Amino acid sequence: MDYLDFIDTIQSIADGVLFGATYALLGIGFTLIFGVMHKINLSYAAASIGAAYASLLILAGFKVPPAFVFVLSALCGGVIGGLVYWIGFKFIPLNNPLATLMSTLGLLLLIDEIVVHTTQGVPLAYPVLFSDVIIPAGPFNLRGDLIFVFMLGCICMVLLLLLIYRTRLGIATRAVSQQPVASALCGISTTRVNILTFVITGVLGGIAGAMIGAAIGMLSPLLALPLTVKGLIVCVIGGLGSIPGAILAGLLVGGLENLFQFWRGVSERDLYIMLLLFIFLVFRPGGLFATAPGRD
Amino acid sequence: MLELSGLSKHFGGVRAVDGVNLKVGRGDIVGLIGPNGSGKSTIVNLICGLFPPTAGNVLLAGKDITSLPTHIRVGMGIARTFQNIRLFGQLSVWQNLWVAQNSDQHRKDGSFLKRWLGAPGAARAEIDRTLEFFNLEKKRDELAANLSFGEQRRLEMARALAANPSLLLLDEPAAGMNAEEIEQLDERIRTLRKTGITILLIEHHMELVMAVTDRVAVLNFGQKIADGGPAEIQANPQVREAYLGSSNVK
Amino acid sequence: MDFYLGLIQIIGVHTLLGLSAYCVLQTGQVSLAQAGFFAIGAYVAGMLTVLGHWPLIPALIVAAVLGGATACAVGFPALRVKGLMLVVATTAFGEAVRLFFFNFNYQLERGELKIGPHGGEGFRQIRYFPENGWSTLEVAIFIWVIVVIVMAALWWMDRTRAGAVLRAVGQDEFASQSSGINITAVKVTAMTVGGVIAGIGGGLFAHYTTHIEHVQFGVALASFAIAYPILGGLSNVFGTLIAVIFIQGFLIEGLRFMGDWRNLLFGGLIVLAMNVRPRGLIDENTSALFKRALWPRKDRAGA
Numbered sequence: 001m002d003y004l005d006f007i008d009t010i011q012s013i014a015d016g017v018l019f020g021a022t023y024a025l026l027g028i029g030f031t032l033i034f035g036v037m038h039k040i041n042l043s044y045a046a047a048s049i050g051a052a053y054a055s056l057l058i059l060a061g062f063k064v065p066p067a068f069v070f071v072l073s074a075l076c077g078g079v080i081g082g083l084v085y086w087i088g089f090k091f092i093p094l095n096n097p098l099a100t101l102m103s104t105l106g107l108l109l110l111i112d113e114i115v116v117h118t119t120q121g122v123p124l125a126y127p128v129l130f131s132d133v134i135i136p137a138g139p140f141n142l143r144g145d146l147i148f149v150f151m152l153g154c155i156c157m158v159l160l161l162l163l164i165y166r167t168r169l170g171i172a173t174r175a176v177s178q179q180p181v182a183s184a185l186c187g188i189s190t191t192r193v194n195i196l197t198f199v200i201t202g203v204l205g206g207i208a209g210a211m212i213g214a215a216i217g218m219l220s221p222l223l224a225l226p227l228t229v230k231g232l233i234v235c236v237i238g239g240l241g242s243i244p245g246a247i248l249a250g251l252l253v254g255g256l257e258n259l260f261q262f263w264r265g266v267s268e269r270d271l272y273i274m275l276l277l278f279i280f281l282v283f284r285p286g287g288l289f290a291t292a293p294g295r296d
Numbered sequence: 297m298l299e300l301s302g303l304s305k306h307f308g309g310v311r312a313v314d315g316v317n318l319k320v321g322r323g324d325i326v327g328l329i330g331p332n333g334s335g336k337s338t339i340v341n342l343i344c345g346l347f348p349p350t351a352g353n354v355l356l357a358g359k360d361i362t363s364l365p366t367h368i369r370v371g372m373g374i375a376r377t378f379q380n381i382r383l384f385g386q387l388s389v390w391q392n393l394w395v396a397q398n399s400d401q402h403r404k405d406g407s408f409l410k411r412w413l414g415a416p417g418a419a420r421a422e423i424d425r426t427l428e429f430f431n432l433e434k435k436r437d438e439l440a441a442n443l444s445f446g447e448q449r450r451l452e453m454a455r456a457l458a459a460n461p462s463l464l465l466l467d468e469p470a471a472g473m474n475a476e477e478i479e480q481l482d483e484r485i486r487t488l489r490k491t492g493i494t495i496l497l498i499e500h501h502m503e504l505v506m507a508v509t510d511r512v513a514v515l516n517f518g519q520k521i522a523d524g525g526p527a528e529i530q531a532n533p534q535v536r537e538a539y540l541g542s543s544n545v546k
Numbered sequence: 547m548d549f550y551l552g553l554i555q556i557i558g559v560h561t562l563l564g565l566s567a568y569c570v571l572q573t574g575q576v577s578l579a580q581a582g583f584f585a586i587g588a589y590v591a592g593m594l595t596v597l598g599h600w601p602l603i604p605a606l607i608v609a610a611v612l613g614g615a616t617a618c619a620v621g622f623p624a625l626r627v628k629g630l631m632l633v634v635a636t637t638a639f640g641e642a643v644r645l646f647f648f649n650f651n652y653q654l655e656r657g658e659l660k661i662g663p664h665g666g667e668g669f670r671q672i673r674y675f676p677e678n679g680w681s682t683l684e685v686a687i688f689i690w691v692i693v694v695i696v697m698a699a700l701w702w703m704d705r706t707r708a709g710a711v712l713r714a715v716g717q718d719e720f721a722s723q724s725s726g727i728n729i730t731a732v733k734v735t736a737m738t739v740g741g742v743i744a745g746i747g748g749g750l751f752a753h754y755t756t757h758i759e760h761v762q763f764g765v766a767l768a769s770f771a772i773a774y775p776i777l778g779g780l781s782n783v784f785g786t787l788i789a790v791i792f793i794q795g796f797l798i799e800g801l802r803f804m805g806d807w808r809n810l811l812f813g814g815l816i817v818l819a820m821n822v823r824p825r826g827l828i829d830e831n832t833s834a835l836f837k838r839a840l841w842p843r844k845d846r847a848g849a
Contacts, residue, residue: 344723344724346720346723346724365723365728366723366724366726367723367726367727367728367729370723370724370725370726371726375724375725375726376724378720378721378724382718382720382721383718383721384713384714384717384718384721384722385717386713386717386781386830387710387713387714387717391710391713391714392714394707394710395707395710395711395714395722395725395727396725396726397707398725398726398727411707412706412707412708412711413703413706413707413708414706414707439830439831439834455725459725459726
């Protein structure tokens with residue numbers, strides 16, 4: 001491998017890691033909901049894309065600067081997150097994991113179809129910020145839009161970690177995830193914590209959706225399924241319920257994905273990501289940050 | 297029959313079971329008592345192999361079974377009930393017992409196909425007999441989830457016996473039962489003893505333990521603090537202290 | 547007429563797909579890999595009849611065996627994990643199979659034509675039925691004979707001890723182990739049986755559509771596979787059949803006049819159905835009710 005190839009390889013990994021911040025956010029969303037409710041919310045990635053779409057619609061209606069699209073998307077994400085809980089979880093007995101799995105699958109299809117209907121299935125251009133900025137770093141060039149996305153992702157993660165480890169809400173969330181019955185007896189409303197978790201993850205998802213739009217430069221309903229798969233993979237590689245794990249796994253998957261694309265082409269790259277997941281399942285089924293098994 | 301030697305299980309820093317030695321002779325009924333959280337259920341789980349011990353061995357009829365998986369141990373003649381009832385709720389009462397027919401004895405009874413696809417007549421008769429013994433024959437086609445609490449407790453025990461065990465582990469079988477039901481349980485345990493089955497009875501209900509057991513072992517904080525005849529245990533000051541606190545001795 | 551026969555074929559093949567997931571769901575495992583086994587069956591059977599000039603039935607048998615063998619091989623590592631992990635693992639496997647066929651090129655020269663799977667363009671010209679002069683009706687009958695055999699076998703299995711054991715594992719793994727059941731063996735067996743059924747279904751699918759490509763075997767198909775039995779209820783095989791007829795026959799074909807709106811309806815209906823009947827259309831209590839209505843009080847009836 002000569003010098004230029006080496007530079008290109010590193011460059012593609014760097015681009016991938018920057019984009020990986022979006023995977024990390026999606027992975028966190030899946031992991032948080034799993035952590036609190038021990039349920040899988042398959043509609044999460046679709047809801048994130050939906051929120052990004054909704055923000056575009058609002059943007060088209062009102063004349064606001066494009067930077068606001070992130071705030072709007074976050075807000076829409078929160079609302080959709082709350083709705084998802086209401087429709088897909090609230091009235092379904094929680095001791096039946098198949099039922100919530102199916103209901104969120106239904107929501108995935110529903111959200112995706114609503115998006116297809118309102119946009120006639122045509123991909124929409126998404127406002128790209130800082131796309132003309134190229135930051136040279138030695139022999140490498142870092143794309144401004146990707147840097148922006150990455151920074152935004154990092155800010156969100158830091159805020160989320162503060163929220164979860166430093167506030168009363170966060171402590172309540174963790175209490176519910178560890179001992180739902182005991183927390184209820186301590187006066188924590190599990191329903192309220194559950195809704196809040198969905199709203200928070202929804203906000204996160206909205207931002208992730210907007211970030212994906214900004215990084216790719218467009219939005220398409222076709223993104224929902226692949227992103228669902230990627231988000232789930234990130235959440236498993238990171239270790240179920242582990243936020244730091246999801247972050248690390250997101251960046252890892254983003255970087256490797258771009259590397260494989262550089263080496264083997266776009267049609268084969270996901271194949272290797274699946275193989276990576278299998279390697280983890282066989283050799284480290286608990287993921288990067290497995291939680292220690294407890295009593296019972 | 298059953299021998300635990302130096303059995304320990306630690307969960308992180310918690311020593312749920314700490315170096316317990318216990319011998320249960322063939323045909324004995326041994327009680328295992330202790331305050332909540334003293335490690336009684338953990339011992340049952342260790343004997344069944346639901347998780348591996350941190351240290352120590354489990355011996356069944358002289359054979360070391362410490363590293364065998366649960367289903368093999370059950371085949372060798374260990375069966376158990378669960379403290380928090382764990383029936384197959386969406387199966388019928390009859391099917392609950394049918395599923396549990398897994399011992400070496402059953403394996404010898406029918407060919408592979410017969411065992412999995414049909415039910416040899418002997419096996420059927422055995423299930424019917426067990427159901428009758430537990431007074432559940434009228435409920436045989438009912439879904440287990442639709443039974444009353446007392447019936448579910450009886451079905452738990454019936455299912456354990458369907459495996460045709462030589463060692464039966466009863467994990468708080470009287471929990472939540474009323475006086476009349478406990479009396480029936482008492483009678484059933486006495487009837488079972490006549491068949492030569494060995495029983496390890498984990499129970500909070502002292503009257504029952506004192507009435508049916510030959511020997512009682514007491515656990516506190518994962519350690520065995522006493523072991524002896526029921527009367528001896530009742531008089532043991534250490535046991536009283538563990539249960540009632542030192543200032544409360546009558 | 548041909549339209550309805552075509553629909554009947556679709557329903558038959560999707561029933562097989564749903565039944566393959568039904569087997570696995572019985573043990574409480576959610577497998578999104580069924581589309582992968584289905585794809586393997588489709589490509590293998592197609593290649594055997596087109597490239598190898600095999601007759602259909604041996605080709606289907608090989609497809610079934612390969613589907614089952616893959617499922618068994620996947621089952622061992624995948625079933626070490628459960629719940630969400632298994633969903634993700636099987637999704638990834640299904641996707642890996644799809645991506646494999648996306649990149650799979652194996653073409654032979656036949657005169658001026660090139661035949662065989664051709665990567666992203668798919669595998670065209672699986673013309674076993676037309677070449678051998680099967681009418682649409684005959685194809686539909688052939689498919690349904692297989693569907694009926696599989697359904698009858700599963701229906702019968704539900705009544706055996708094996709069926710009860712599968713369900714027991716699905717309801718409580720701890721209690722099953724403590725009742726002497728080797729749960730790994732049971733789960734892998736269920737997965738293998740599911741793989742066999744999916745393999746047959748895929749083989750049939752390849753031959754009646756005559757053209758297969760990787761996008762047909764994606765996560766969407768895998769979701770359909772588990773949606774049928776879950777919506778229909780896991781208490782017996784008819785739930786799956788009814789769900790397939792409802793979704794493929796009514797929702798997708800019957801409501802064609804609604805155009806794209808039926809896709810919207812589909813997602814909404816799944817959500818609604820799970821809110822109203824979380825244990826599926828025909829749950830255990832319903833089927834017990836039917837049994838009592840049809841065979842009132844047969845005291846010494848099996849189990």
